[in-house]
Amino acid sequence: MIKVGIVGGTGYTGVELLRILSQHPHARITAITSRKEAGLPVADMFPSLRGRVDLAFTTPDEAKLHECDVVFFATPHGVAMAQARELLAAGVKIIDLAADFRLKDTAEFEKWYGMPHACPDILAEAVYGLPELNREAIRKARVIGNPGCYPTSVQLGFAPLLRTPGLVDAGHLIANCASGVSGAGRKAEVHTLLAEASDNFKAYGVKGHRHGPEINQQLRAIAGGDGSVHCVFVPHLIPAIRGIHSTLYARLTPQGQQTDLQKLYEDAYRGEPFVDVMPAGSAPETRSVRASNVVRIAVHRPAADLAMVLVVEDNLTKGASGQAVQCMNLMFGLEETAGLNFVPVLP
Amino acid sequence: MIKVGIVGGTGYTGVELLRILSQHPHARITAITSRKEAGLPVADMFPSLRGRVDLAFTTPDEAKLHECDVVFFATPHGVAMAQARELLAAGVKIIDLAADFRLKDTAEFEKWYGMPHACPDILAEAVYGLPELNREAIRKARVIGNPGCYPTSVQLGFAPLLRTPGLVDAGHLIANCASGVSGAGRKAEVHTLLAEASDNFKAYGVKGHRHGPEINQQLRAIAGGDGSVHCVFVPHLIPAIRGIHSTLYARLTPQGQQTDLQKLYEDAYRGEPFVDVMPAGSAPETRSVRASNVVRIAVHRPAADLAMVLVVEDNLTKGASGQAVQCMNLMFGLEETAGLNFVPVLP
Amino acid sequence: MIKVGIVGGTGYTGVELLRILSQHPHARITAITSRKEAGLPVADMFPSLRGRVDLAFTTPDEAKLHECDVVFFATPHGVAMAQARELLAAGVKIIDLAADFRLKDTAEFEKWYGMPHACPDILAEAVYGLPELNREAIRKARVIGNPGCYPTSVQLGFAPLLRTPGLVDAGHLIANCASGVSGAGRKAEVHTLLAEASDNFKAYGVKGHRHGPEINQQLRAIAGGDGSVHCVFVPHLIPAIRGIHSTLYARLTPQGQQTDLQKLYEDAYRGEPFVDVMPAGSAPETRSVRASNVVRIAVHRPAADLAMVLVVEDNLTKGASGQAVQCMNLMFGLEETAGLNFVPVLP
Amino acid sequence: MIKVGIVGGTGYTGVELLRILSQHPHARITAITSRKEAGLPVADMFPSLRGRVDLAFTTPDEAKLHECDVVFFATPHGVAMAQARELLAAGVKIIDLAADFRLKDTAEFEKWYGMPHACPDILAEAVYGLPELNREAIRKARVIGNPGCYPTSVQLGFAPLLRTPGLVDAGHLIANCASGVSGAGRKAEVHTLLAEASDNFKAYGVKGHRHGPEINQQLRAIAGGDGSVHCVFVPHLIPAIRGIHSTLYARLTPQGQQTDLQKLYEDAYRGEPFVDVMPAGSAPETRSVRASNVVRIAVHRPAADLAMVLVVEDNLTKGASGQAVQCMNLMFGLEETAGLNFVPVLP
Known part of the structure; x- marks a missing residue:
């Protein structure tokens, strides 16, 4: 059994990690930290875990994370990079669900996250944890920057169009995305109250969003x-709890217009356990992947020179904690789908 | 025109007061206070009011509330009682939407609201602002304790059964109530986030609730x-924004069992502009009163010796701000329905 | 008082017409038809109208529509065009909320609505009822084709960019839109059940939608x-009841890139009672126009050569019944805002 | 592997059976029938099952149900009883998720379901499939009447109070229950449309409900x-997809008032794998059991002589398909929890 530590288990990516890992055949959670909630049984905060997770939150000091095989950081930005060096030195692998190891350019990191990067050398070593695009590197990685929820869907949606040069006007891509409210995390904020966000729809981050x-x-x-x-x-x-839907637009070049887009996508993702290219003409629904690690993709051509790609994922699973466990499976030589094969919950 | 001041306009009862009063034919809002948001145009916080409310929040000091005819307190508990004496001395009438003037027993007030009462003499004078039960006293009142949202529906639902002695086992009444999330106010709290409260249902306040x-x-x-x-x-x-639904149970005495309950209710509320006794067999829906000042009531007898009363209201309108304006209308000799006759929004 | 008839009052545009017209200072509803529900009091179907609308549904034959000043068709496609000639002959004005008088090309109409057009001559005369773009023609019209909900928001959003030639690549516009479920009407269908459409998001009509x-x-x-x-x-x-949000994209030409877009929009809609151009940097929310006739627009430039316009409206009000009443006001020489000045319901 | 047939797989209990059984370690689905959808791949109707269920719907004739070990009926009332005799004769066990084998009194059945019972002898043999109350009989049963969703929660909630005679006034129990909309099934009906049922709350079945x-x-x-x-x-x-919440009231006798209710409940359900008696003072949430087979119960005493029991379950899992699989496990000598141990999905 892989000994797993979780730093910061009180948010939504934390409880989703707990849901997945508590059912994982080859992992055992040995510690969950929360300075603020130290001493509180995890199941008191999340009654869904009563009888399934018997741990209590501990302080980082008591957690003995250096004895783990792998530590997941389900924390705000900045926490993982502060602890990475010490854990690596102890032989512990790291999967950060925040942004500390995503942006390779430290200036960009500082601009968007408002803090200097604490360990550029580890950042340089870190692997971007999107298995469908980066599988071999993940297998060998010590440090994973787990992708953001939006970026996962946008990359998987655009990748087939971009890998072959010359199919699209790659300088003018549009990603029109929508996310359930859990993407904003389990923080007390007015704008994500039910009375504010329900029966409503809006764009946000219109002046620039970190995932850009x-x-x-x-x-x-x-x-x-x-x-x-x-x-x-x-x-x-x-106005929903979970789910990301991305509607992607790319102008097709003459070469692109002569390409069979459906075949392009089916070829690109053939054999992928978690990517489902739907039949031509489909409109994937977020609920069709609810609480699962699956991404569904449909490709369309609404005008002769325009490709439109529709992508759905569960932002907390494939968009966060499921993907993190998928990386863990690869890093430890397990079956990639181990513990991740749950069927989506519908309705 | 009645000059109206609003203390604490940043919550849901505040914005509902603004919605109603900005359309009221005989009222003019002259000041809205918020220490925290002083200087901010009201419509910047609530874009629904763009072009309709041109005021900015002001500090209490700048608001010149003593020049108003009436001041509404849409504040946390404790604010109105601190300012009441001075306003009354200036000849200003007061309508408090919080609890400062509801509980006549100061020991009860202190027990449930955690503070001593600041002005027991004014509390003694204050009138409980439920017009259907207290109309004449409201007309003459200087200070109104506007009823809580749940209490409004429970009282209007039980009143016909209780006014005639001996119809029910009055010592064993049950009020099984449910409210939309806006009843918890516009405070940033985890348990009312959309991702927590949506697709969910629970009892709360099970150890005792202030409205009890x-x-x-x-x-x-x-x-x-x-x-x-x-x-x-x-x-x-x-898991809804607005609406209170009360399911009330009372055991019928033999005398009660011989009473025509439907007639009892129709007689009780005949001529009331905001109480609709529905036909026998009805099940009122919260959406049938959405954003309106109407209460709908249906009375049932699911067992020979049991009365069940179903009551719906909009918690922010008849359960708070609409009722407060109804009181204002009475206090100033206006038509009771002035500015309150909007048709419910359905769907 | 204008005598108003409504054909087909059992759907959502019908009940929204009833909500608006029952509060209109210069209109009186004289008949509401429904073959299927003839005899049923309107308020039995829509309890929100109890005490406000005392009419019962009648058959078209009994309705004496020829005695009305104006008849609204809140019906499926094909009904208005079948009755238009006779009503016009009787001097009755017509406002069709369905599609019979929207598409000027009868071949297009037949292609998308699956029936030949019954009266091409009346179609030729009919005026497209979007007051902000077509006000003078509406004043003189006998027949109005009331715009679709999506088209209203897309037109108002793109109009300032298109009126001046040469600002954008007009051959490659994208309208990425989203609507609340009431847009699908009050028909019993599986895909709009709460258990299907709630906590979900999807594109639809991906093979072509009638509003295209x-x-x-x-x-x-x-x-x-x-x-x-x-x-x-x-x-x-x-997954919401009401509201349309349109995210519009247009590639800017060099000329367009030198244009002050914020000023362009403010100039375009200055003085419009129902169009609110928001300050630069805004992200309008659908709830900010809930149950109102207002459209809010924000214009952005997310890349040097890309304009993005965000538009919100209530699909049942400005997107349907409110706009229809706005047209009626113009056709009868009333104040354009008569009966339409209600403040949006928030939260 | 147990060979499983499902009759009527197009509703919500059907798709929930498919979700559970497709992940069950000891069951293999061999046929799913639907006259109307025969030939359609199941995953075309429910994209959540793409890649997980490769069967197509078949006609009952083609399904070879007599070769199954067990057949689940996820059908409207009346279907199971029409086919039961033939299947039993072929040695097939039957689990009916509809009401054909629940009410032991055929007159009551006819009164509430509008049809005479087709096989009173089989009804007499049938076992009520609530394992916590009926485990041994289920092990030996050939025919299971799987409990209704509401009755499951009401029985598990009241059972400890009723088993010991004399604790409560058993002639005056009240079960005030609330269910998510999926309980109404996947039928196209106006009253369960999102635009009708969302942002709303109401009682229903007020003149009598079949589960009474x-x-x-x-x-x-x-x-x-x-x-x-x-x-x-x-x-x-x-206004939610899944979840039942029952608030149960029972008047306590003097004997009942001297009973430690918390201990009574803990003793009653000690060792039960799917019943969680929560600590004193708890208020269980429906989301804490979402998509799981767990029931959570909290017992309260809001007045000296009143017991209040709060019960939550997922209406489609423990309230229907999960419970049916739990019965199957018992009938075939499997671990009772086999295939049912999934952790609730939260948020």
Whole structure:
């Protein structure tokens, strides 16, 4: 059994990690930390875990994280990078669900997250944890920067169009995305109260969102390092708990217009356990992946020279904690789908 | 035009007062205070009021509340009683939407609200602002304790059964109630986040809720001062923005079993502009009163010796701000329905 | 008082017409027809109207629609065009909330609505009822084709960019829109059940939606008849009752990039009673216009050569019944805002 | 592997059976019937099952149900009883999720379900499938009447109070219950549309609900056949997809008032894998059991002589398909929790 520590288990990615790992056949959670809630049984905060998770939150000091095989950081930005060096030195692998190891450019990191990066050398070593695009590197990684929820869907949606050069006008991509409210985390804030966010819809982050630079960094990498790739990213808030829906637009070049897009996508994701390319003409629903690690994709051509890609994922599972466990499975030589094969909950 | 001041306009009862009063034919809002938001245009916080309310929040000092004809307190408990004496001295009438002037027993007030009462003499003078039960006293009042949202529905639902002595076992009443989340106010709290409260249902306040003593004080008064009246009050949280639904149970005495309950209720509320006794067999829906000042009531007899009363109201309108304006209308000799005649919004 | 008839009052645009018209100072509803529900009091179907609308549904034969001043059709497509000639002959004005008088090209109408047009001559005469773009023609009209809910928001959003030639690449517009479920009407269908549509998000109509040709017909007209204008329209379903949110994208030409877009929009809608151009940087919310006739617009420039316009409206009010009453006001020489000045309901 | 057939797989109990059984370690689904959808791949109707259930719907004739070990009926009332005799003769066990084998009194069945019972002898043999109260009989059963969703929660909630005679006034029980909309099934009906049922709350079935006689039959059996037991059952509709919340009231006798209710409940359910008696003072939430087979119960005493029991379950899992699989496990000698141990999905 893999000994797992979780730093910061009081948020939504934390409780989703607990849901998944408490059912995982090859993992055992040995510690969950929360300075604020130290001493509180985890199941008192999350009654859904009564009888399933018997641990209490502990302080980081008591948690003996250096004895773990792997530590997940389900914390705000800045926590993982402060503890990474010591854990690595103790031979512990790290999977950070926050942004500390996503942006390779430390200046970009500082700009968007408001703090200098604490360990650029570890950042340089860290692997971006999107298995469908980065599987071999993840297997060998000691440190994973687990992708953001939006970037996961945008990358998986655009990747087939960008990998072959010359199919689309890659400098003018649009990612019109929408997320359930759990994406904002389990923080007490007025704008995500039910009485504010229910029966409502709006764009947000219209002056710039942190996932924008992450998306662009990664799309450029997918396009073979083409620095001219540019994607406008516009997030919206769905009055729902879970789910991300991305509607992606790319102008097709003449070459792109002659490409069989359906085949392109089916070929790209053939054999992937968690990516489902739907039949032509489909409109995937977020609920079709609820509480599962599956991404569903449909590709359309609403005008002769326009590709439209629809992508759905569960923001807390494939968009966060499920993907993190998928990385763990790869890092420890397990079956990639171990503990992740639950069927979506519908209705 | 009546000059109106609002103290504490940043919560849901505040914005509902603004919605109603900005359309009122005989009222003009002259000041809205918020220490925290002083200087901010009201419409910047509530874009629904853009073009309709041109005021900015001011500090209490700048608000010149003593020049108003009436001041509404849409504040936390304790604010109105601190300012009441000075305003009354200046000839200003007061309508408090919080609890400062509801509980007549200062020991009860202190027990449930955690502070001593600042002005027991004004409390003694204050009138409980439920027009259907207290209309004449309201007309003459200088100070109104505007009823709580739950108590309004429970009182209007039980009143016909309690006014005639001997119809029910008044010592064993049950009020099984449910409220939309806006009843918890516009405070940043985890348990009312959309991701927590949506797709969910629970009881709350199971160890005792502040509206319990208010309900019992008033039901005893309705029953002519019968101290043996007792109602168990159990609130639940509906995953909805607005609306209160009360399911009331009273055991019928033999005399009660011989009473035509439908007629009893129709007689009790004949001519009331805001109380709609529905036909026998009805099940009122909260949405049928959404954003309106109407209460709908249906009375049933699910067993030979049991009366069940179903009551719906909008917690922010008839359960708070609409009722407060109804009181204002009475206090200033206006048509009772002035500015309150909007049709419910359905769907 | 204007005598108003409503054909087909059992759907959501019907009950919204009733909500508005029952509060209108200059209109009196004289008949509401429904073959299926003839004899049923309207308030039995919609308890929100108890005490406010005392009519019962009648058969079309009994309704004496020819004695009305104006008849609203809140019916499925095809009904209005079957009755239009006779009503016009009797001097009755017509406002159709369905699609019979929207598409000027009868072949397009037949293609999208599956029936030949019954009266091309009346269609030729009919005026597209979007007051902000067509006010003078509406004043003189006998027949109004009331715009679709999506087209209203898309047109008002793109109009300032299209009226001045050469600002945008008008052949490659994108309208990424989302609507509350009431837009699908009050028909019993599985896909709009709460258990299907709640906690969910999806695109729909991905193979083509009826509002697409209407949008393109109108955008071409706005652009002065430029046949090269083309907009890809992608609707999505919000798990909410009301509200449309449109996120519009247009590539800016060099000329467009030198234009002050905020000023362009403010100038375009200065003085419009129902269009609110929000300050730069805003993200309008659908709830900020809930149950009101207001449209709010914000214009952004997320990349140097891209304009993004955010538009919100209530699909049942400004997107349907409110707009229809706005047209009625114009047609009868009333104040344009008569009966439409209600403040949005928030929260 | 147990060969499983499902009759009527197009509703919510059907898709929930598919979710559970497709992950069950000892069951294999061999046929799913639907006359209407014969030929359609199951995953085309429920995309959540893409890649997990490869069957298509078949006609009952093609399904070879007589070769199954067990057949689940996820059908409307009346279907199971029409096919039971033939399947039993072929040695197939039957679990009916509808009401054909719940009410032991055929006159009651006919009264509430509008059809005569087709096989009273099989009804007499059938076992009521509530394992916590009926485990041994289920192990030996050939035919299971799987309990209704409401009755499951009401029985588990009241059972400890009724098993010991003399604790409560058993002739005046009240079950004030609320259910998510999926309880109404996947039928196209106006009243369960999102635009009708969302942001709303109401009682329903106020003139009598089919689950009332089932509840009373069972509570009498639990009370040792005491015919004076009577429970008033009042269901309400929660604007949520899943979840049942029951608030149960029973007047305590003097003997009952001297009983330690918390201990009574803990003793009653000690060792039960799917019943969680929460600590004193708890208020269970429906989301704490979402998509799981767990029931959580809290017992309170809001007045000296009143017991209040709060019960939550997932209406589609423990209230239907999960419970059915729990019965199957017992009938086939499997671990009772096999395939049912999934952790609730929260948030």
